[in-house]
Structure formats: structure tokens, C-alpha cells
Amino acid sequence: PPVYIQRYLAVSKILKSEPWKHRISKVVDFGCAELKLFKYLKQIENINHVSAVDIDEQLILRNLHEVKPLLFEHIGGFNKRLSIDLFCGSIAEPDERLIGVDAVICIELIEHLYDDVLNLVPTTVFKYLKPKLAIFTTPNADFNVLFDLKTFRHDDHKFEWTRAEFENWCMDVISKYPNYNVSFEGIGEGPEGTEHLGCCSQMAIFALKNPPLPNDLSCDRTVAQSYKLLQTIEY
Ligand code: SAM
Numbered sequence: 090p091p092v093y094i095q096r097y098l099a100v101s102k103i104l105k106s107e108p109w110k111h112r113i114s115k116v117v118d119f120g121c122a123e124l125k126l127f128k129y130l131k132q133i134e135n136i137n138h139v140s141a142v143d144i145d146e147q148l149i150l151r152n153l154h155e156v157k158p159l160l161f162e163h164i165g166g167f168n169k170r171l172s173i174d175l176f177c178g179s180i181a182e183p184d185e186r187l188i189g190v191d192a193v194i195c196i197e198l199i200e201h202l203y204d205d206v207l208n209l210v211p212t213t214v215f216k217y218l219k220p221k222l223a224i225f226t227t228p229n230a231d232f233n234v235l236f237d238l239k240t241f242r243h244d245d246h247k248f249e250w251t252r253a254e255f256e257n258w259c260m261d262v263i264s265k266y267p268n269y270n271v272s273f274e275g276i277g278e279g280p281e282g283t284e285h286l287g288c289c290s291q292m293a294i295f296a297l298k299n300p301p302l303p304n305d306l307s308c309d310r311t312v313a314q315s316y317k318l319l320q321t322i323e324y
Pocket residue numbers: 096119120121122123124125126142143144145148178179180181195196197198201202206
């Protein structure tokens with residue numbers, strides 16, 4: 090499959106694996122763009138609530154068809170509770186309605202952010218939302234020698250990081266939030282003989298070490314409703 094599909098598959102594989110499959114029912118997809126991840130999330134047994142957040146309201150509204158129940162799902166072919174909230178908002182700020190989320194997914198989002206917003210990503214995710222699991226993917230710049238590129242893979246990218254640069258950013262995150270550990274995986278293998286460059290995309294998987302007690306709401310009180318709820322769809 091194309092690399093963008095491989096990214097959805099890599100993320101779903103983690104969500105479906107031990108121990109996460111028993112522990113994750115609420116997921117946030119930041120930078121949800123065309124809402125294409127939802128098709129994968131809704132098939133995962135224990136997932137029953139998804140919040141999809143993007144700064145581009147029109148992009149979400151143009152892609153609502155991606156999250157509407159299919160005909161067979163309407164007539165009872167979908168045997169679990171499931172809902173999706175669509176929000177226009179920025180990952181620079183948390184929103185009260187996301188508190189309690191089990192997993193945060195950011196697929197190819199961070200490279201679209203200027204430094205001021207990028208610096209707020211760990212605050213939103215690890216200080217306020219405190220998910221059990223957070224997954225970030227971003228292009229692997231080591232792999233770019235395989236492309237004929239003048240600068241970046243996409244006009245809107247503010248940077249593309251080598252594996253070492255991404256690892257540095259992640260290590261910095263866990264030095265500030267030591268309750269998390271991080272591991273790395275590649276997505277989208279290159280042709281034979283390019284293994285030393287890694288994969289097309291790189292993925293960091295942050296896992297909460299000591300799940301806090303459910304009533305640990307220590308810093309949640311300060312979180313406002315900063316996003317605009319566009320629509321809620323119930324299955
Ligand atoms: N996650 C998508 C997927 O896998 O199909 C692709 C993400 S796309 C490359 C980047 C998205 O990030 C765009 O839809 C853009 O509008 C969104 N975005 C940019 N800045 C953002 C911000 N501060 N907060 C939330 N989303 C943002």
C-alpha cells in the first residue's frame with residue numbers, strides 16, 4: 090500500500106496490540122485533515138469515542154462523508170457504541186472535552202507547525218491530556234536522498250527531521266515528562282540497499298509508565314473549551 094495507508098496501518102496495529110487493545114477506548118486524532126484515519130479506528134474493538142481535531146474547519150467539513158455511518162452500519166451492522174466529535178482547533182491549546190483521552194495520535198502533523206506552536210505540543214499532550222499512549226509520525230529526512238528534492242517533500246513543511254533530530258525532540262519531551270518512555274519505528278521501507286537510511290516516515294510511541302489514578306485531575310481545572318465543536322456523529 091502507499092505510505093500514507095502504511096501509516097494508518099502502523100498506528101492501528103499498535104492500538105490493536107497488547108496491552109493497548111484493552112486500555113484504549115477514547116482516541117484523539119490531531120491534524121485529522123481528510124478524516125481518513127477514522128475508518129481504521131472505528132474497526133478497533135474497544136475504541137468507542139474519537140475526537141478529530143484540525144485547524145482547518147473547511148477541510149473537515151468537506152470530508153464529512155469519511156466519518157458518516159455506512160448503510161450497513163445504520164441498520165445494526167455495527168455492534169458497539171461509537172461516536173466521533175469533529176473539532177476545529179489547534180494542538181497549541183488543550184480543550185476540556187479531550188480530558189480523559191486514552192490515546193493521542195498525530196500523523197504527519199508536527200512538521201507543519203512553526204516553532205511557537207510546536208513548543209506547545211508536549212504541553213497540550215503530556216501536561217494536560219496525559220494519555221496512556223501518544224503516537225507521532227513525521228517524515229524521515231535521512232530518506233530524502235532517495236527523492237529529487239529542492240527543499241522539503243511538501244510546501245507547507247516547516248522542517249523535516251533526521252532520525253537523530255526526531256529522537257532528540259522526543260528525548261527532550263521525556264526529560265520534561267519523565268512519566269513517559271518512548272520507542273521508535275519506521276514506516277514505509279525503501280528499496281533494497283537503502284536500509285541504512287531508515288524508512289520514509291518515522292514514528293515515536295510514547296507510553297505512560299505509571300498510570301495515574303482516575304481521579305488525578307490535578308491540572309485539569311484550568312482547561313477551557315477552546316475548540317469549536319463542528320459536529321458529533323453517533324453510530
Ligand atoms: N493526519 C493526516 C493523515 O494522516 O491523513 C495528515 C495530516 S496533514 C499532512 C497536516 C494537517 O495538520 C492539516 O490538515 C493541517 O490543517 C493540520 N494542522 C496544521 N496546524 C495545526 C494545528 N496547530 N492544530 C491542529 N491541526 C493543524
